[in-house]
Amino acid sequence: MDGITLLPREEVLKLKLVVNELFLSIQGESTFAGYPCAFIRLTGCNLRCRWCDTTYAFSEGKLLPIEAIINQIQKFNIPLVEVTGGEPLLQKNTLHLLRLLCDLGYQVLLETSGSLSIRHVDPRVHRIVDLKCPSSGESEKNLLANLDWLGERDELKFVIGNNEDYQWAKTKLNEEKERLTKVRAITFSPVFGELEPRILSEWILADRLNVRLGLQIHKYIWHPEARGV
Numbered sequence: 513m514d515g516i517t518l519l520p521r522e523e524v525l526k527l528k529l530v531v532n533e534l535f536l537s538i539q540g541e542s543t544f545a546g547y548p549c550a551f552i553r554l555t556g557c558n559l560r561c562r563w564c565d566t567t568y569a570f571s572e573g574k575l576l577p578i579e580a581i582i583n584q585i586q587k588f589n590i591p592l593v594e595v596t597g598g599e600p601l602l603q604k605n606t607l608h609l610l611r612l613l614c615d616l617g618y619q620v621l622l623e624t625s626g627s628l629s630i631r632h633v634d635p636r637v638h639r640i641v642d643l644k645c646p647s648s649g650e651s652e653k654n655l656l657a658n659l660d661w662l663g664e665r666d667e668l669k670f671v672i673g674n675n676e677d678y679q680w681a682k683t684k685l686n687e688e689k690e691r692l693t694k695v696r697a698i699t700f701s702p703v704f705g706e707l708e709p710r711i712l713s714e715w716i717l718a719d720r721l722n723v724r725l726g727l728q729i730h731k732y733i734w735h736p737e738a739r740g741v
């Protein structure tokens with residue numbers, strides 16, 4: 513992904529993005545879990561993770577000007593915003609949206625698959641980057657160069673479906689430990705409904721692994737398949 517040309521705000525507001533949903537919820541993931549958060553879910557994804565819980569965002573969406581997105585986010589009237597998807601970095605205008613949200617004073621989170629470069633994402637954004645484990649079927653698409661760009665505001669997430677994924681993730685952490693010294697958190701999150709949180713917790717404890725167990729808490733608050741939460 514090339515860097516963006518810095519455009520004046522009035523031009524950025526006219527740029528368009530295909531948006532799947534805009535909603536207010538309790539942040540369910542990352543070290544920001546538990547806080548009220550506004551969500552911008554963008555449409556389209558370049559991956560097809562076997563266990564994806566958001567397949568509806570692969571194609572459903574509406575082309576909106578960034579101005580309309582910002583107007584709705586402002587109506588939610590809270591300081592935390594997350595841009596997610598689908599894969600948000602698939603749309604080139606997302607970089608402009610992220611920069612404008614930061615300029616407007618929001619605390620901005622980005623959920624991204626790790627298959628596209630985070631290099632040109634505004635450094636004020638907290639980047640929450642997946643490394644896809646083998647059971648996703650997409651671990652070949654991991655762009656390991658992204659690990660060079662992870663800093664203290666960023667988080668790395670492994671979604672664990674089985675013990676093979678767990679061992680793979682442990683090996684990756686060991687192989688890449690030099691590049692992960694600064695990251696804010698490393699999260700191991702169980703594939704919802706496939707791997708019991710208790711089992712993953714016991715693996716982590718047995719290995720005294722210095723990682724954060726992540727649960728998608730919104731799926732315990734509302735129905736796990738509910739949209740817009």
Ligand SMILES: C[S@@+](CC[C@H](N)C(=O)[O-])C[C@H]1O[C@@H](n2cnc3c(N)ncnc32)[C@H](O)[C@@H]1O
Nearest residue numbers: 563564565566597598599623624625642703704
């Ligand atoms: C829906 S994805 C959208 C952002 C981006 N495409 C990505 O994969 O990071 C948001 C997060 O939900 C996680 N996720 C998706 N389906 C899941 C599931 N069934 N169980 C646990 N986490 C899941 C993804 O791994 C990712 O960390």
Ligand SMILES: Nc1nc2[nH]cc(C(=O)O)c2c(=O)[nH]1
Nearest residue numbers: 537538540541596623730741
């Ligand atoms: N409440 C809530 N928190 C989330 N954190 C990351 C999400 C995502 O789908 O990227 C998500 C989501 O879908 N809902």
Ligand code: SF4
Nearest residue numbers: 557559561564598625
């Ligand atoms: S990259 Fe994210 S949105 Fe795309 S299939 Fe995987 S989990 Fe779903």
Ligand SMILES: [Mg+2]
Nearest residue numbers: 565566596741
């Ligand atoms: Mg989700």
